Amino acid sequence: MTSSRKTVLVVGATGSIGRLVVEEALRQGWAVRALVRNAAKAGQIPAKAQVVLGDVTMPDTLRSDVDGVDAIVFTLGSDGGGKVGAETIDYGGVRNVLAALGARTARIALMTSIGVTNRTGAYNRATEAHDWKRRSERLVRASGLPYTIVRPGWFDYNGPDDHRLVLLQGDSRQAGNSSDGVIARRQIAEVLVRSLTSETALRKTFELVAEKGPAPANFDALFATLDADAPGALDGVRDMSNQPLEDEPKRVRDDLDAVLANRSAKR
Numbered sequence: 298m299t300s301s302r303k304t305v306l307v308v309g310a311t312g313s314i315g316r317l318v319v320e321e322a323l324r325q326g327w328a329v330r331a332l333v334r335n336a337a338k339a340g341q342i343p344a345k346a347q348v349v350l351g352d353v354t355m356p357d358t359l360r361s362d363v364d365g366v367d368a369i370v371f372t373l374g375s376d377g378g379g380k381v382g383a384e385t386i387d388y389g390g391v392r393n394v395l396a397a398l399g400a401r402t403a404r405i406a407l408m409t410s411i412g413v414t415n416r417t418g419a420y421n422r423a424t425e426a427h428d429w430k431r432r433s434e435r436l437v438r439a440s441g442l443p444y445t446i447v448r449p450g451w452f453d454y455n456g457p458d459d460h461r462l463v464l465l466q467g468d469s470r471q472a473g474n475s476s477d478g479v480i481a482r483r484q485i486a487e488v489l490v491r492s493l494t495s496e497t498a499l500r501k502t503f504e505l506v507a508e509k510g511p512a513p514a515n516f517d518a519l520f521a522t523l524d525a526d527a528p529g530a531l532d533g534v535r536d537m538s539n540q541p542l543e544d545e546p547k548r549v550r551d552d553l554d555a556v557l558a559n560r561s562a563k564r
């Protein structure tokens with residue numbers, strides 16, 4: 298008997314958010330494929346998920362991992378990896394997985410971060426993590442694939458009654474601490490997976506925080522309150538314009554050109 302369940306590839310499946318995405322996707326009825334770079338961690342993945350081995354910095358290891366997937370959730374992190382980690386994993390990982398997907402289509406959910414457009418804070422100056430995550434967002438927007446980009450606030454700083462999800466746009470909370478907003482890891486995982494099947498989440502970029510109040514009953518209605526990114530735009534709707542394409546490194550512009558060329562080939 299063949300399964301009619303759709304398949305989602307979770308990239309970052311052994312991470313603090315990715316693990317919960319795997320659980321949530323199984324709960325929501327997906328067939329889950331978990332990308333794991335270290336075989337020793339395969340045992341962390343629930344038995345109901347399929348483990349595939351791959352390292353997002355090694356494109357050759359990714360080819361079969363994307364075969365037949367209907368959706369991809371990215372929850373990569375390069376914790377402690379500094380500028381090199383931010384470029385090769387947070388950004389390069391998204392680039393390489395999209396390249397492996399080639400002309401095929403999949404629904405994308407990409408997790409980046411609240412404050413991702415803040416270039417001048419100490420954190421970004423030290424790591425360039427915001428700049429590289431924003432560049433990964435741009436690749437996804439340029440790909441022409443159906444997507445949702447989720448920029449979570451500070452993980453697991455929630456109070457016990459903070460169940461109400463608040464979706465923001467424009468990335469204007471940039472204190473660089475939990476005063477920007479808090480969100481439980483489980484809530485992030487739920488939003489990422491819900492977005493994959495929601496028409497109203499299509500082409501939307503938003504910051505995600507939680508405040509006091511009840512959990513949402515209807516995610517489609519929640520996503521519907523947001524504006525979509527402008528067609529062809531590289532940045533999220535209402536993002537500040539402070540990372541001009543002409544000032545970007547040539548390798549980044551080349552990557553964008555390659556994604557745009559692939560998009561044209563799909564037509």
Ligand SMILES: NC(=O)c1ccc[n+]([C@@H]2O[C@H](COP(=O)([O-])OP(=O)(O)OC[C@H]3O[C@@H](n4cnc5c(N)ncnc54)[C@H](OP(=O)(O)O)[C@@H]3O)[C@@H](O)[C@H]2O)c1
Nearest residue numbers: 309310311312313314334352353354373374410450451452
């Ligand atoms: N902490 C916060 O409050 C906060 C708020 C907003 C956004 N964020 C962002 O969230 C991200 C962290 O999420 P998290 O806690 O889930 O991260 P995490 O626990 O460090 O997980 C990162 C995942 O990426 C995988 N990975 C790293 N390099 C890889 C490679 N070369 N190939 C394949 N997989 C690779 C890791 O695999 P391994 O298990 O093998 O290492 C792991 O599965 C960070 O980028 C951070 O900027 C954090």
